[in-house]
Every structure is written in C-alpha cells, then in structure tokens.
Amino acid sequence: MPGETEEIKRRLDIVEFIGEYLPLVRAGGPNMKARCPFHQEKTPSFYISKERQMWHCFGCGEGGDVFSFIMKHEGLEFPEALKLLAERTGVQLAQWNPKERSERMRLFEIVEYATKVFEKYLRDSAKAAHVRAYLEKRGVSLAMRDAFRLGYAPEGWDTLIQHAGQRGIGVPELVKAGLVLQSDRGGYDRFRNRLMFPIRDVHGAVVGFTARTLTDDPNEPKYINTPQTPLYNKSAVLYGLDRARQSAKKADLAVVVEGNMDVIACHQAGFENTIAVSGTAFTREQLDLIRRFTMRIAVAFDADAAGVRAAEKGIDLAIAEGLQVRVIQLPEGAGKDPDEAIKKDPAVWKHAVEQAMPVMDWFFGRAFHDADLEKPEAKSAIGRMLLPRIARIPDAIERTHWIQQLSQRLKVPEDVLRGQLPGAPKPKRPAQETAADPKKPVKPSRETMAAEEFLGLLISAPARLPEGMAAVAPEMIADPDLADLYRSMIVRYTGGEQPVPDPHAPEVPASVLATLSRVILRRERASVETPRPDDELRSLSAIIRTAHSHFEQKRLADLLRDAEARGDNDAVRSLTQQIQALISEGPA
Ligand SMILES: [Zn+2]
Structure with missing residues (x-):
C-alpha cells in the first residue's frame, strides 16, 4: 500500500486537483491560494505549494497532502480516499484484507451490487417488459437508461434477499444499506415492482435509490426512497450531479429541476448541466455541493402554489449563501414540466433557460401581480413580502438597488423602507462563528x-x-x-x-x-x-x-x-x- 499512495501522489498534481474543488488564485510563483473550505473566511489563507505538493491553511491550521485534503473535504476514511484517488489516477490497488475495510466501503459494495441486480432485471428479464414499455413511452433512450443506471426491482418479497444471499450478503447488511425492511421472520425487500433510480454521490458512487411505483394502486405511494443510512442522506445529495458537474462548471450554471425524469430528459436533449433536488427545498449541504462547480443556478419548479412555496424557501437560502439565482418560467402551453416541454420542443426549453429571470425580478413580479396600489394595505403586504428578501442579499449595492426599485414602485421613501428592513443580513454561518468554535482562527504567539x-x-x-x-x-x-x-x-x-x-x-x-x-x-x-x-x-x-x-x-x-x-x-x-x-x- 505505501507504494500505491506514493504512485498516486506522483501522478496527481495537487494544485490541479484542489482546483477542481476550490476557485484558486495566484499566491506568487507557482503557488496558489483559496478561501479555506474548512473554516469561514473572507480573504484566502488556504495555501497550496506546487513544489512540495502540500496545502496548509493559516486561518484554521489544517494542512497536509492530497489524501488529507480529500478525506477532510469529502468526509472519507483513508481506504475510501485511496480507492477514489487510485481510480482517478489509474493506479492498481492490491486487494487488502476484507476485515480492514470500513463499514462504509462494505455498504458501497452492497448498494452497487443491488444496482447491478436491478439493472440486469430491467435489461433482460421478461418480468420487466412493462417497465421497458413504460420507459419507451416516456421517451427515455437506452443510452440514458444505461447512463443513469435505471433498474427494476421485481415483484415478490425476497428477490433481492435471495440474490444477495448467494453472494454472501446477509439480511442485516441489506437492512443497514436501506434495501430490506426488518420483520419478525427476518426481512423483506423494501423495493418491489418499482422502477429504480440510483442516486449517486458527486463521484458517481451509488448511495441510495428513488423508486417509482408501476401500479395504478392509489394506496401505493408514487415514490419511495432509501431511508437515512450511513451512505445516504437525502439532504446532501443532488440527483444527476455526478454527470452534471463538469458541464455545470464549464457553463458556469447549474439548472435545477424537480424530478428525476426531468433530469434524464434534459441530459438526453444535451442539457447536461441539469440536476434535481429530491423532493423539498434546497438544503445548505446541497448548496455547498453546487457551489463547488458554479455560483449560478437557474431553478425550474412546478408552478402550483405548494411547489412555489417549497421552492421559495430553498431560494431564500441560496440567496443568503451568495448564489446568483434565476427562475426559469415555461411559456404558456409549453408543457407542465421540463420533461414535457423538451418532448414538445427542446428549443423552447433552451430559450426558457436562457431567458431565466433574476430571482428578485421574479419576486417583484409575484408581489406586484394584481396588487391594487391605491390601497395602503396592499402596499404594506408587498413590503412584508419583499423586504425580508431584500434584507437577505449579502451585497450592499445590490440591496440598495432593490430598495430604490421598491421605493419607486410603491411611492414610499427609501428611508421608510430601510427602517422596515428586518435587521442587517445575517452573517452566513453564525453557528460557525461563535467564540466557542475550536476552529476559530487564533493568532499564533x-x-x-x-x-x-x-x-x-x-x-x-x-x-x-x-x-x-x-x-x-x-x-x-x-x-x-x-x-x-x-x-x-x-x-x-x-x-x-x-x-x-x-x-x-x-x-x-x-x-x-x-x-x-x-x-x-x-x-x-x-x-x-x-x-x-x-x-x-x-x-x-x-x-x-x-x-x-x-x-x-x-x-x-x-x-x-x-x-x-x-x-x-x-x-x-x-x-x-x-x-x-x-x-x-x-x-x-
Ligand atoms: Zn482554514
């Protein structure tokens, strides 16, 4: 193993590698610096030495080599980091003692195995004819089916348990991986007669599943998900990110849609910078993931009231985190979601993305829509809706711009509006800036x-x-x-x-x-x-x-x-x- 880590370090340039995770700026000579990902800071104190192939942060004192960087950044244990970097550099790893492998590694293997079983059923099994027909009806190409590793979990209570058993994977491990539910008699498959969408982490490893029902039974939930497991945390994954990251970085834009099918349709039509937030609004973890590749997002969501309210919460968080947010609006009759719109005419979707509206314009549009500005209470309601959002914008110039806009449109003086602003924008992560934080940079003696x-x-x-x-x-x-x-x-x-x-x-x-x-x-x-x-x-x-x-x-x-x-x-x-x-x- 020592030879392997050495070989990996020889093949990988630390500046290039960290550059994929952080925006770097020159620090004199071949060295680079960045804002430290491990503590909150405004000016870069995270330095990378090209010559020594090492990094160190003078703010929080963390430092080391590529391995320590990826372990800290991704929360990996050493064997996982080794595997990741070995794959990345094409270094062959000798098999090591299975007992030494971490629990996470074992779970990764189990989930990967299940993915393969489901894929094989969808491709080859006569039992999956109706699923293949469904995908064809939805217009999913075979290339996309394989790229997103779609699968089929067959009818029956123990199909996966049986297969896994032959491979020496027991029920307790399947339970831990979220694939099997515990029962008095042992366990039974969680996913039955469902179309399986593997959810992958940013590196492409499957961590869980979203499973769509294939019956019309109204008692069956349309979608079920892997529960929280050591691998899968639904608030920290974004569907499609592993396939979208490069193109999002290149385009400096991530397009965020609601459904897995929307993601697949977008990728199939060549819009590869598309990802989906599973279910609810953005979480901070998800925004952190996006931020590694771009600071700009364009969001499309279902136009129903519930969809908009859920989206608003996530958008508010994204604004507070300093991301530039735009809102994609599908023109009347273009289809109810991106999937439908693309099926009708990819050019319409492309145009809608390009014409996405800056989020504050969108909020203004919503606030002033149908408002009777002759009525003081209507003006007041608009202020209540917009002022908290304006207050959340971190940039003072931008904030001032929107106050002026609001002042002109409401015919209310700016200082009155300023007086109504609910406090200055909160510091981005107050929790990390408390005095008790051990990471708080200390000036060395x-x-x-x-x-x-x-x-x-x-x-x-x-x-x-x-x-x-x-x-x-x-x-x-x-x-x-x-x-x-x-x-x-x-x-x-x-x-x-x-x-x-x-x-x-x-x-x-x-x-x-x-x-x-x-x-x-x-x-x-x-x-x-x-x-x-x-x-x-x-x-x-x-x-x-x-x-x-x-x-x-x-x-x-x-x-x-x-x-x-x-x-x-x-x-x-x-x-x-x-x-x-x-x-x-x-x-x-
Ligand atoms: Zn630091």
Missing part, C-alpha cells in the same frame, strides 16, 4: 511564529541544522507539533539521513506532514529571502530561548512555592539553585 520561522529556515537550509541544534533544544519549543517536527529532523540527521522528511515518503506520519506543510508554506507565503541567515537564526533562537526561559522560571517558581509549603528543604534548595542558574544564564 510570538514565540510560536519564531519557532515556525526557525524550522522554516532550517528546512530551507538543512546544513544549518547543527547550528540550530546547538542553540535550541526541542523541548524549548512550546508548540508540541513544531517540537515533534524538530525532534524528527534531529533524529534523522543524527541517523545520517536527510533531516527534512520527504513529504511523499509513506512512512512520514500525517501529523509531521501537516506540520511540515504549515512551516514550509508559512515561509513560502512570506516569500522571505533571508539576506543574512546567520543573524536570523541567532535572533530566532534568542526569542525561543527567552520564551522558554520565562516559562521554566515560572514553572520552577510554582514548584518552589509548593516545596516551601510542605517544608521540603532539600527540594527548596535544589529548586532555588536551578532558578538562579536559569537567571544567570540570562535571556540567551
């Missing part, structure tokens, strides 16, 4: 900064290590991570090795790697070319030694007080000597 620079200097000029060792012992460095890094450099040096660990070497512990990237990137960010390294080394050593000396004096003084209190004269004498020695040594 002067001696920690000095220790970072000290190590940075030694890393850039390893030949000076003996000099550094003579001046500063590892235990003089208060920051435990920095002390560890320093210690490991000394151990390597005294063992005749290169003192600076190779970031790509597999035996380097993740903690040392993270500290190494922190030190290196701090130095590269400051882009210091030290004119006189001797002086710098000396002055940094002095800062570290002084801080350590003060710390020691205080520690010994505390011990001395305790010794005096309990009348331990030997200890008192010894401690007094130590303190005097420290003081006479003077601040380095």
